[in-house]
Amino acid sequence: MVSTLADVAEAAGVHPGTASKALNPESRHLVAAETVKRVLEIATKMNYQPNSLARGLRTKRSYTVGFMVPDLINPLFPPIVRGVEAVLGPAGLSALIVNTDNDPKREMQLFDTLVNRRCDGFILATAFRNDPVVKEIVKRKIPAVLVNRLTETQLLPAVVGDEAIEVREAIDHLVKLGHRRIAHVAGPQNLSTGYIRLRAFKEVINAVGLAEADCPTVVSTGYNESAGMDAIAKLLARPGPRPTAILAANDQLAIGVIDGLKAAGLDCPRDISVIGFNDIPMMDRVHPTLTTFALPKHQMGVEAAEILRAWIEGDAAPEPKIVYLRCPLVIRESTGPAPTN
Amino acid sequence: MVSTLADVAEAAGVHPGTASKALNPESRHLVAAETVKRVLEIATKMNYQPNSLARGLRTKRSYTVGFMVPDLINPLFPPIVRGVEAVLGPAGLSALIVNTDNDPKREMQLFDTLVNRRCDGFILATAFRNDPVVKEIVKRKIPAVLVNRLTETQLLPAVVGDEAIEVREAIDHLVKLGHRRIAHVAGPQNLSTGYIRLRAFKEVINAVGLAEADCPTVVSTGYNESAGMDAIAKLLARPGPRPTAILAANDQLAIGVIDGLKAAGLDCPRDISVIGFNDIPMMDRVHPTLTTFALPKHQMGVEAAEILRAWIEGDAAPEPKIVYLRCPLVIRESTGPAPTN
DNA sequence: CTGAAAGCGCTAACAT
DNA sequence: ATGTTAGCGCTTTCAG
Numbered sequence: 092m093v094s095t096l097a098d099v100a101e102a103a104g105v106h107p108g109t110a111s112k113a114l115n116p117e118s119r120h121l122v123a124a125e126t127v128k129r130v131l132e133i134a135t136k137m138n139y140q141p142n143s144l145a146r147g148l149r150t151k152r153s154y155t156v157g158f159m160v161p162d163l164i165n166p167l168f169p170p171i172v173r174g175v176e177a178v179l180g181p182a183g184l185s186a187l188i189v190n191t192d193n194d195p196k197r198e199m200q201l202f203d204t205l206v207n208r209r210c211d212g213f214i215l216a217t218a219f220r221n222d223p224v225v226k227e228i229v230k231r232k233i234p235a236v237l238v239n240r241l242t243e244t245q246l247l248p249a250v251v252g253d254e255a256i257e258v259r260e261a262i263d264h265l266v267k268l269g270h271r272r273i274a275h276v277a278g279p280q281n282l283s284t285g286y287i288r289l290r291a292f293k294e295v296i297n298a299v300g301l302a303e304a305d306c307p308t309v310v311s312t313g314y315n316e317s318a319g320m321d322a323i324a325k326l327l328a329r330p331g332p333r334p335t336a337i338l339a340a341n342d343q344l345a346i347g348v349i350d351g352l353k354a355a356g357l358d359c360p361r362d363i364s365v366i367g368f369n370d371i372p373m374m375d376r377v378h379p380t381l382t383t384f385a386l387p388k389h390q391m392g393v394e395a396a397e398i399l400r401a402w403i404e405g406d407a408a409p410e411p412k413i414v415y416l417r418c419p420l421v422i423r424e425s426t427g428p429a430p431t432n
Numbered sequence: 433m434v435s436t437l438a439d440v441a442e443a444a445g446v447h448p449g450t451a452s453k454a455l456n457p458e459s460r461h462l463v464a465a466e467t468v469k470r471v472l473e474i475a476t477k478m479n480y481q482p483n484s485l486a487r488g489l490r491t492k493r494s495y496t497v498g499f500m501v502p503d504l505i506n507p508l509f510p511p512i513v514r515g516v517e518a519v520l521g522p523a524g525l526s527a528l529i530v531n532t533d534n535d536p537k538r539e540m541q542l543f544d545t546l547v548n549r550r551c552d553g554f555i556l557a558t559a560f561r562n563d564p565v566v567k568e569i570v571k572r573k574i575p576a577v578l579v580n581r582l583t584e585t586q587l588l589p590a591v592v593g594d595e596a597i598e599v600r601e602a603i604d605h606l607v608k609l610g611h612r613r614i615a616h617v618a619g620p621q622n623l624s625t626g627y628i629r630l631r632a633f634k635e636v637i638n639a640v641g642l643a644e645a646d647c648p649t650v651v652s653t654g655y656n657e658s659a660g661m662d663a664i665a666k667l668l669a670r671p672g673p674r675p676t677a678i679l680a681a682n683d684q685l686a687i688g689v690i691d692g693l694k695a696a697g698l699d700c701p702r703d704i705s706v707i708g709f710n711d712i713p714m715m716d717r718v719h720p721t722l723t724t725f726a727l728p729k730h731q732m733g734v735e736a737a738e739i740l741r742a743w744i745e746g747d748a749a750p751e752p753k754i755v756y757l758r759c760p761l762v763i764r765e766s767t768g769p770a771p772t773n
Numbered sequence: 774c775t776g777a778a779a780g781c782g783c784t785a786a787c788a789t
Numbered sequence: 790a791t792g793t794t795a796g797c798g799c800t801t802t803c804a805g
Contacts, residue, residue, distance in 0.1 A: 095798060106776045111800055118800090123774060140548045144494060145798030147485045148781050163513055166713070169504040173531060185528050185549065189521075190514060201521075207481040208526065346717065372507070376687065378719035436782060447792045452784060459785090464790055486782030489797050776805075781798105788793070 094137045103133045147209065156399065157205035157213045158186040161193045166371040167388065168216060171238060174392020175214055182400045184211065191217045198224055212399045218242050219281050234402040238395045241283040245411045250395040253415040254284065257384045258291035260420050261338050261366050266299060269429035270336040270364065273301065275308040276322040276348055278340035285310070288340050307334070311344055319347020320354070327355055335363055335429045342367035342374055342383055349379070349425065360427035370421055379424035386418045435478045444474045488550065497740065498546035499527040500558045502534045507712040508729065509557060512579060515733020516555055523741045525552065532558045539565055553740045559583050560622050575743040577736045582624040586752045591736045594756040595625065598725045599632035601761050602679050602707050607640060610770035611677040611705065614642065616649040617663040617689055619681035626651070629681050648675070652685055660688020661695070668696055676704055676770045683708035683715055683724055690766065701768035711762055720765035727759045
């Protein structure tokens with residue numbers, strides 16, 4: 092049923108070692124063209140498929156990469172996965188995808204199981220700003236690339252959105268619409284995406300000359316709708332005039348914010364404009380449709396996988412450079428002119 | 433750095449074979465309790481992790497299952513994946529997920545690569561009613577389970593929604609709202625989900641005594657929004673009174689239908705009610721929110737994985753039974769009373 | 774250019 | 790109860 096290299100070699104009348112060389116593109120040149128042809132023919136005729144476990148045992152490679160994501164149900168990640176697989180597949184690599192649910196303990200456990208499987212490398216969409224798994228990977232010198240999230244000190248190559256610029260563009264957009272009281276619903280501060288956007292927000296608010304007191308920030312407990320609702324409730328409970336625009340740290344928070352506004356009898360965008368981040372699927376269909384930054388998710392996966400592939404196939408570790416991807420602002424219904432009263 | 437079984441055995445002063453038996457729960461009873469304890473202690477102290485490639489080469493297992501999905505970006509699938517992994521992980525199995533894009537050629541290629549990796553079994557969310565990969569799997573006697581889609585002749589165990597009942601409930605719901613002209617936007621007929629729902633639709637229309645002429649059907653080219661738009665355009669172009677309700681074969685088609693209605697100057701639900709299938713994420717947030725059937729996606733994954741796990745760990749192939757999962761109708765804004773004029 | 778031989782790390786039959 | 794041995798299927802030195 093399943094033919095082995097030895098079967099092929101025997102049928103071709105050569106030694107298994109020779110057959111191996113003939114079959115392997117890199118070593119093919121060591122074998123007579125004639126012999127290569129014969130072996131190749133017989134191999135295809137016998138439908139020979141190398142046993143990748145045997146090969147991996149010998150070569151100390153598994154032709155497998157571990158891909159850790161927080162949660163595949165978050166629509167941000169599947170497009171990244173597709174981008175990664177578009178590169179990995181043709182390179183003969185398969186991804187082992189695991190979901191960490193942003194739980195550091197679970198993350199470390201899953202990392203261990205992936206290490207047992209001798210993954211040739213890792214792609215991490217799960218990095219905390221201070222991430223034990225990343226440190227462990229670096230210590231063990233395993234090839235790995237970060238996507239979407241950075242660590243505080245840049246230990247590994249990474250591909251992320253250009254968040255500082257996005258925050259700037261978001262605030263410019265709102266200011267142009269007449270907004271002067273802009274609040275920020277920040278993401279968790281142990282994630283770079285939460286931290287960097289908050290920092291950029293404060294900087295830009297100062298840079299464009301808005302009053303800090305008019306531009307409050309609140310840190311949410313997670314990147315989900317209910318955290319967004321909680322955050323907007325807090326914001327609305329503050330004394331003084333309420334903000335006329337909210338920059339949420341991602342789309343799920345933005346949706347939660349809009350829910351919260353509705354619950355408080357406010358309308359988006361009439362009373363308060365809302366901006367999100369990432370442009371996950373369906374944001375053009377929710378009500379109101381959401382103004383947000385279109386993270387090039389597929390490309391992000393492609394570029395990260397490309398860096399990893401080169402690292403695995405080459406020998407030298409690359410510089411831990413950060414690739415910043417530009418994300419166009421997609422203006423939809425959720426942002427409008429500041430209320431005039 | 434990475435310690436092997438031989439290292440552990442040496443440190444424990446026993447033979448590798450003995451260490452193997454001590455470490456393996458099934459063979460542990462062959463070793464003196466004393467020795468087991470010592471080996472275990474040393475193994476944990478040395479942070480020993482068995483090389484699964486070596487083990488797999490020996491045992492002819494990869495502790496890996498191939499999971500073929502049409503497209504992870506379709507929000508129907510990630511929750512199923514999570515359900516599958518919830519069972520597989522604790523059983524020491526990892527899933528290799530591939531996206532086929534409903535392309536039979538790609539499907540067969542990817543299947544080949546997964547076979548090379550010596551997957552212990554397969555979960556297929558990709559089955560066509562007549563599916564060469566399924567036939568190949570059966571021929572090779574590889575453990576495998578279908579999810580969400582069936583093949584025409586039931587060759588493998590499967591876990592699916594109870595579609596016939598759902599169609600019945602959908603039409604009951606619409607009839608109760610006063611609808612008498614109900615159309616069906618069917619899915620592709622080479623998929624069980626398209627075929628079964630269409631057949632059930634026709635049967636139920638007759639059973640409840642609606643006029644066939646008033647209840648037209650149109651088969652769409654794919655399970656996506658633009659196919660839904662095309663389908664509704666065709667339906668509206670027909671002569672005679674237009675339907676007052678549409679049963680779409682899934683949520684994406686339903687959304688496309690609603691888009692098409694909008695484009696034609698019609699309002700959902702005022703002029704035409706729409707029902708979808710599956711209740712993918714965000715259907716409670718699109719406009720109008722969609723009435724649909726809540727497929728228990730996570731549970732579907734769990735049950736399929738459970739069947740597969742038992743098959744892989746046991747020895748006998750199970751009966752190719754179908755597990756039908758009940759899907760509650762979630763009534764939202766997209767269905768309302770039939771227009772009275 | 775091809776053959777021979779060793780060995781990756783593990784398990785399982787067999788021997789002690 | 791433990792040790793011995795062989796071998797899963799492949800790649801890769803090293804000889805010839």
